Amino acid sequence: MQPLSNIERARSALEEGRRIPSGALSSLVASSWERCRDLGLDPGIEPRDVVVPFPLVQRLREEHSGLRRLALAEMQLLHAQIAGSNFLIAFADPDGVVLDTISDQHFADSRSGRSIIPGSAWGEAERGTNALGLAVRQREPVAIYGREHYFRSHGHLSCMAAPILDAGGQLVGLLDASCSHEARQQHTHALVRMAAAQIENGLIYQERSNLFIFAFHPRAEYLDTLSAGLIAVSRDGAVSSLNRPGQAMLAGLPAAAGCHFEDLFEGRFGAAMDGLLDGGVVRIRDRAGSAVFMVCRQIGARAPAADLPGRGRLPPGPAPAAAPPAAPGFVCLDPALRRTMEGLADATRMRMPVHICGETGTGKELMARHVHAVSGRRGEFVALNCGALPETLFVSEIFGHERGAFTNARQDGAPGLARLADGGTLFLDEVADIPAPAQTVLLRFLDSMEIRAVGGQKTRKVDVQIVSATNADLAALVRERRFRADLLFRLNAFTLALPPLRERQDFAAVVRHLMQAIAPEAAITDAAIERLRRGPWPGNIRELQATLQRAYLRGRMTFVDEDALDPGDAEDQEACDACAGHPLNRIRCREIRAAYTTAGSNIAVTARTLGLSRTTVYKHVR
Numbered sequence: 001m002q003p004l005s006n007i008e009r010a011r012s013a014l015e016e017g018r019r020i021p022s023g024a025l026s027s028l029v030a031s032s033w034e035r036c037r038d039l040g041l042d043p044g045i046e047p048r049d050v051v052v053p054f055p056l057v058q059r060l061r062e063e064h065s066g067l068r069r070l071a072l073a074e075m076q077l078l079h080a081q082i083a084g085s086n087f088l089i090a091f092a093d094p095d096g097v098v099l100d101t102i103s104d105q106h107f108a109d110s111r112s113g114r115s116i117i118p119g120s121a122w123g124e125a126e127r128g129t130n131a132l133g134l135a136v137r138q139r140e141p142v143a144i145y146g147r148e149h150y151f152r153s154h155g156h157l158s159c160m161a162a163p164i165l166d167a168g169g170q171l172v173g174l175l176d177a178s179c180s181h182e183a184r185q186q187h188t189h190a191l192v193r194m195a196a197a198q199i200e201n202g203l204i205y206q207e208r209s210n211l212f213i214f215a216f217h218p219r220a221e222y223l224d225t226l227s228a229g230l231i232a233v234s235r236d237g238a239v240s241s242l243n244r245p246g247q248a249m250l251a252g253l254p255a256a257a258g259c260h261f262e263d264l265f266e267g268r269f270g271a272a273m274d275g276l277l278d279g280g281v282v283r284i285r286d287r288a289g290s291a292v293f294m295v296c297r298q299i300g301a302r303a304p305a306a307d308l309p310g311r312g313r314l315p316p317g318p319a320p321a322a323a324p325p326a327a328p329g330f331v332c333l334d335p336a337l338r339r340t341m342e343g344l345a346d347a348t349r350m351r352m353p354v355h356i357c358g359e360t361g362t363g364k365e366l367m368a369r370h371v372h373a374v375s376g377r378r379g380e381f382v383a384l385n386c387g388a389l390p391e392t393l394f395v396s397e398i399f400g401h402e403r404g405a406f407t408n409a410r411q412d413g414a415p416g417l418a419r420l421a422d423g424g425t426l427f428l429d430e431v432a433d434i435p436a437p438a439q440t441v442l443l444r445f446l447d448s449m450e451i452r453a454v455g456g457q458k459t460r461k462v463d464v465q466i467v468s469a470t471n472a473d474l475a476a477l478v479r480e481r482r483f484r485a486d487l488l489f490r491l492n493a494f495t496l497a498l499p500p501l502r503e504r505q506d507f508a509a510v511v512r513h514l515m516q517a518i519a520p521e522a523a524i525t526d527a528a529i530e531r532l533r534r535g536p537w538p539g540n541i542r543e544l545q546a547t548l549q550r551a552y553l554r555g556r557m558t559f560v561d562e563d564a565l566d567p568g569d570a571e572d573q574e575a576c577d578a579c580a581g582h583p584l585n586r587i588r589c590r591e592i593r594a595a596y597t598t599a600g601s602n603i604a605v606t607a608r609t610l611g612l613s614r615t616t617v618y619k620h621v622r
C-alpha cells in the first residue's frame with residue numbers, strides 16, 4: 001500500500017476531528033484550519049454562497065473607484081498573459097468581497113466559477129481556508145492549492161491572492177487568480193503579485209499627481225522595473241509617499257510620510273532636484289551610506305508664485321495640460337456630468353470598456369463619440385445598433401463573414417465591424433437588446449479581443465475601445481436573468497451616467513447650443529429659456545431640439561421668445577400606428593408629426609428642419 005501523502009494525512013485528521021499532524025501542512029494553512037474548526041465549520045459540507053446584494057456592490061465599487069480603475073486595467077493585462085489556461089481573475093475589497101471578475105469562459109461556467117462572482121464574500125469565516133480570505137488576514141500574498149482549502153468541495157480549486165496596500169500601508173484591495181486544478185502555479189502567483197505591485201505604484205501616481213515622483217534602485221538597469229523604489233515629494237522636499245520596495249530599501253531610516261528627502265538621502269535636496277529635473281540618472285547615497293541611482297518619473301505641478309522658493313533653482317513646472325479634444329457640438333458644463341467624466345481619459349488609455357447609461361435622448365451616442373475623441377485613437381468610430389438584431393446577424397455584423405458563409409451573405413464577404421474599428425472605437429448602442437446567445441459570443445470577444453469571420457478559419461486580434469450604451473436598467477435585467485451578469489461587469493468597467501435634461505445645471509448652455517445649430521442667425525430670449533427650463537422633458541435633449549425647431553418654424557423670425565414656444569404641442573399629437581405601441585418611438589414620432597403640422601404639412605421643410613430624410617418623415621405622417 002502506498003504511504004499517505006502529507007496532505008492526505010492532514011485531511012483525514014481534519015475530517016475525523018483529530019489533531020492535524022505537525023509538519024504535514026505549512027503553519028499558515030494549519031493555523032487557518034484550526035481557526036475554521038474553532039468556528040465550528042464542517043469541512044465535509046458545501047459552504048453557503050455568501051453574496052452581498054448588487055446595490056452594495058455598486059456602492060463599494062464607487063467607494064473604491066480610483067483603485068478599481070487601476071485594478072481593472074491590470075486584470076485585463078493579467079488575463080491576456082494567462083488567457084486560455086482556464087483562470088478567473090478577481091478584484092476584491094479589503095474585506096474580501098469580490099467586486100469584479102475577468103475569466104476564461106469555461107471556468108466562468110463551472111460550479112467554482114459561478115461561486116466567485118461580484119458580491120461573493122471570501123472571508124475565512126464564510127468560506128474556510130482560501131487565498132483571498134487568508135491574504136485579507138495576513139496582508140501578504142497567499143496561494144492555497146487544492147485540498148489545502150478547508151472545505152472538501154473546494155479541493156479541486158487553486159487560488160493565489162495578493163494584497164494591495166496604499167502608501168500608508170493600509171490594505172485597500174486584493175487581486176486573486178483562481179483555477180480549477182490542483183497543480184502548483186508559481187508562475188501565475190508571481191504574475192498576480194506583480195500586478196498588485198503595479199497597482200500600488202499606480203495609486204501613488206494617481207493620488208500624488210501634483211507631486212514630484214522619483215524612482216530609485218541600487219542598480220540603474222532596475223529603475224524601470226517593479227523592484228524600483230518610488231518616492232513622492234513636494235517641491236520643497238517633504239516626502240508624501242514611498243512604495244513598498246522603496247520602504248524596504250530604506251529600512252532602518254525614518255522613511256515615513258512627513259519626513260524630508262534630506263532625512264533619507266545625503267546632500268542637498270535642491271542639488272539633487274537640479275540633476276533629476278535635467279532628465280538624467282543621478283547617483284546619490286542614502287543616509288545609511290548605500291548608493292542608489294535615481295531618476296525623475298513625474299514633474300510636480302507648478303506651485304503658486306508665493307510658494308516658490310526664492311533661489312530660482314527649479315525650472316518652471318510643466319505647462320497646464322491642454323484641454324482634451326471633444327466631440328463636435330458637445331456641451332458639458334453640468335457639474336454632475338463632469339464628475340461622471342473624471343478619469344475618462346485614463347480609462348480609455350487603459351482600454352477599459354466604457355458604458356453609457358441615461359434616459360432616451362440624453363446624448364448617449366454623442367457621448368460615445370466624445371469618448372472616441374478623448375481616447376485620441378486614430379482608427380474609426382464604428383457604431384452598431386444592437387436592438388432587434390437576431391443572434392446570427394449580430395455575430396456576422398461584428399465578426400464579418402466569408403464569401404457565401406450563409407444564405408443572404410454578401411458575395412464578396414464582409415470584414416465585420418470589430419475589424420473596421422481596429423485601432424478605433426466600437427460603439428454598441430442599445431446593448432440591452434443583444435439576444436442571449438450573442439451575449440456569450442460578445443463576452444468571449446471582450447475577453448480575448450480575437451475575431452474569426454463566420455465561415456472563416458483564421459482568428460486575428462484587434463485593438464478596439466469598446467463603448468456601450470442603453471437606456472434600460474441593466475442591473476434589473478440581470479436580476480431577471482435576461483442579461484448576463486458577467487457581461488455587464490465587463491462592459492461597465494467605466495460607467496458614464498448621463499443626467500436627464502431636467503436635472504442639468506447647464507440647461508441654458510444646451511438650449512443656446514441647439515439654437516445656434518438650428519438657426520445661427522436667431523437669438524433666444526432668457527424668458528424663453530426660463531419657460532423651457534420648467535418642462536419635464538421625457539425625451540430629453542432630442543425633445544428640446546424638436547421643440548426649438550418647431551418654435552423657430554412657427555416664428556420664422558430672428559428670435560425665439562416665450563410666445564413662439566409651446567412645449568406641449570407634441571403631446572397633443574397621436575403617434576402613427578407603427579410607433580403607437582412603443583413608448584420610446586412614440587415620443588420621437590409625435591415630435592415629427594408636430595413639426596410637420598407646424599411646417600404647414602410640408603414634408604421637405606419638416607425633413608430639412610429636423611435633419612431627417614424625407615422618407616423618414618413620410619413614414620410617420622402618411
Ligand SMILES: Nc1ncnc2c1ncn2[C@@H]1O[C@H](COP(=O)(O)OP(=O)(O)OP(=O)(O)O)[C@@H](O)[C@H]1O
Pocket residue numbers: 329330331332358359360361362363364365366367471510513541542545
Ligand atoms: N451634451 C450635448 N451637447 C449638445 N447636443 C447634445 C448633447 N447631448 C445630446 N445632444 C443632441 O441631442 C440629440 C440626441 O442625442 P443622442 O442621439 O446622442 O441621444 P441618445 O441618448 O443616444 O438617444 P437614444 O436614447 O434615443 O438612443 C442629438 O441631436 C445630439 O446631438
